[in-house]
Amino acid sequence: MNIININSDIIITPSQKSFIEEVLFCGDDHHREEFMFLLAKVIVHEFAHAQLDYRDDNVKYRKKDDFWHWMEESMANQLTLEVFRDFSRGYRHYKYQKSSFRSKSWEDTLFDFVVDFVKKQPPAYALGYELFDKRIWRWWIWRNHKDDLGGQKRAQQKNSWLQYVQSNYRNIDEEQAEKLYDELFK
Ligand SMILES: [Zn+2]
Numbered sequence: 001m002n003i004i005n006i007n008s009d010i011i012i013t014p015s016q017k018s019f020i021e022e023v024l025f026c027g028d029d030h031h032r033e034e035f036m037f038l039l040a041k042v043i044v045h046e047f048a049h050a051q052l053d054y055r056d057d058n059v060k061y062r063k064k065d066d067f068w069h070w071m072e073e074s075m076a077n078q079l080t081l082e083v084f085r086d087f088s089r090g091y092r093h094y095k096y097q098k099s100s101f102r103s104k105s106w107e108d109t110l111f112d113f114v115v116d117f118v119k120k121q122p123p124a125y126a127l128g129y130e131l132f133d134k135r136i137w138r139w140w141i142w143r144n145h146k147d148d149l150g151g152q153k154r155a156q157q158k159n160s161w162l163q164y165v166q167s168n169y170r171n172i173d174e175e176q177a178e179k180l181y182d183e184l185f186k
Helices: 014-025 030-051 057-061 066-093 105-120 124-134 139-144 155-168 173-186
Strands: none
Touching: 030 066, 030 105, 030 173, 057 173, 066 105, 066 139, 066 155, 105 124, 124 173, 155 173
């Protein structure tokens, strides 16, 4: 499962994919279904954090503040949603041997479950759905420039971005969000 879009370089390795599949398929009892989905979501979210910190980038930011929390958790969830969207889409194209768990319903249910879960999470996490839905990409700019934003650096721009997303995390305006994001890295 490669997550490919023009601007994205996140790739889930084959071993990571197998691991997620194992989690999802370790039970054939439908009543466990929701727990498996939740577990898979949490695991993918953790992989996303690793993607956002792949060169120990968080150390460069130093003290984790509110800005860090909102940026990091929303982007981890945005990446999580991308993974599940592609995962579900991919499965619709595969021909699987007959199995009750691999029935038509689960791949649709899985993505809907993750979307629903993210939307109900605390605000910094729920913002991830807006970023995903409105296609506000370019998470890697944040990852690559954590050292430029640590401590008191660019405090005013960080505050403007934070205030905007805190007040609008359920209804982001793409243009405004992109503008405030760009200001951070000028
Ligand atoms: Zn997290």
